[in-house]
Structures are given as C-alpha cells and as structure tokens.
Amino acid sequence: MSSSAVYATIPVVAATGAGGTTLSAFHDALVQVNLGHYNLIRLSSVVPPQTRVDASGAAAVPVGQWGDKMYCVYAAQWATEPGEEAWAGIGWVQRRDGKGGLFVEHEGTSERFVRKAILTSLADLVRGREDEFAEPELTMRGAVCDDGPLCVLVIAPYEAAAWAGDR
Template identity: 70%
Template sequence: MFNSAVYDQIPVVRATGTGGTTLSAFHDALVAVDLGFYNLVRLSSVIPPNTGVDTTGKTPVPVGQWGDRLYCVYAQQSATSPGEQAWAGIGWVRRHDGGGGLFVEHEGTSEGFVVNAIRTSLRDLVAGREDEFTAPEWAVNGAVCTDQPVCSLVVAAYETAPWVGIVR
C-alpha cells in the first residue's frame, strides 16, 4: 500500500471561468481558485517523493505576491460555441513506497474522452517500470458554453516563488 509518511500535499483545484474571449475566460477560472495574479510556470508531470495529492480543498493553494511564479501542472479547455463542452482533467499515480509519482493532464470536449485519455496515459507511463504504483486517480472539470466563451480548468499547484535577480 502507499506509504502514509507524506510530508507535503499538492492541492488540485478545479474551476470554470467565462469571459468575452477564451483568454479572459481562462483568467476568470484562475481568479476563481485564487491563482489569477501569478505567472504560471508549467511543470513536467512528476510528483516529488513523500508528497500527496489533495482534491478535498483542505490543502490551500500556495500563497505568494502579485507577479510571483506559480509552479504547477494544469489542464485547460475552452469552448466558444453555444452548446459546446469544455473538459479538463489531471490524473495521477504514486509509487507505493512513497518515492514520488506521476501526473498527466488532458483536455477535450467530453468527460469520457478526458478520463479515458488520463487512464491510457497513466497506464502507458507506468508500463514496464519496476516500481509499483497506486491505482489511477483523477480530477476533472467540465463546462458548457452558453453565450460567452468558457474555460474549464484543473490545476495542481506546487509552490510560488518570487522573482530574484531581475534588473529594475
């Protein structure tokens, strides 16, 4: 079973945003989960050792200052036509010994497509590895466009960091 000696938790949050453009809908979704004032630094999808994943909302998103870097894994999908769906999701597995894990992120126009892509990617990523992993888990979010562009967003927020050494 997964090693319960977890030292840190990565919060995974979900949101939907709307706006006059797909960019402003994306920003609206970030604001909805208190991440709208960071510079996102997208990470490859490796979970550090002794780190858990929290989708319950008990682990707050990292706190920083306006313009700080936010290291994260995220999936986002937009829809612009009335009736069109936008789905985003992040899935993960963790090593049983607590030695880390893997995230994958996928987007699409249906929940089924996104969940299937997450399952398939995770299966492929752990195939042939000597390490044993937990069963796949995932968090997905969906939205339907009505009259404005929408964005569906899922973010695994690692940490924030200030900019250091910038010439002012």
C-alpha cells in the first residue's frame, strides 16, 4: 500500500449481549459497542478502496446521531438454551495495492465451524482473481448460554449517515 495515500478505517468490534428475548440480547450487544442508537444497513462485504480494517480496538466506531443510518457488515448468533453455544465472526482480506478488499461473515454453534467457514469463504472469493491479497484476518466471538437468551455479535461499522432532510 502506498504510504502517501489517505486511508479511512473500518473498525471490527465484538460483544456478547443478554436479554429477555433474542432481539433484546442483540440490542444489548449493539449498545455495548456504542452502536445501539443506529438503524443498521447491512452491506455486501466489499471493503472500499483506500480503507484499512482494524480489529485492534484502537479505531473508534463511527459517530453519528440517534436514528442515523449505520452502514455495516455483521455476524450475529443467538443461544437460548442452557449449555448452548453461539459463535459469530468476520474475516477479511485486503488487496496489497490498497484498492479495497473483501469481508465475509459467518455464524454457528462452534468455534471450529465458524473459523473454517470464514477461511474457506475467503479462499473461494479470492481464487482466480488477478489482484494480490494479504493473508486473511478474522475476529470471532463465542459464548455459552447460562439461563436466558444471548447474542454474540461481530460488527464492522463503515460510516454513519443522516437521513435525507435531517439536520
């Protein structure tokens, strides 16, 4: 990647939420990563050019106002029965020339399944492309249900945007 280019950063963050329902557990996970006040718009997993992906925790989630649109890629898995596992993960590869990359997201009931699905999908997506990609990276989250619904969430929030006519 060129050192003179200006790069935007997409953070990848993860949380485990709990609640009385699977919906409220999902919302709790969003609140934990400061995204509970947005309308999520799920994207198709293409990393834009001149964009870095950062799962280190150093990059902040995009800032917007209550009710704004949040463009994102996410994986979420729920567990409702005691002893049941929930796993979610996002993996990505970035082009070595800095001109974008690819995200994949998978959910399941075991770490092994989700990890394998992410790595297999990424390998399939870059196979046969002329572009040169860096090694795959991934972020995963897992939890075991104790007594009520839980949600594991891994989310890559791209940007917040107001609705037309707002502000």
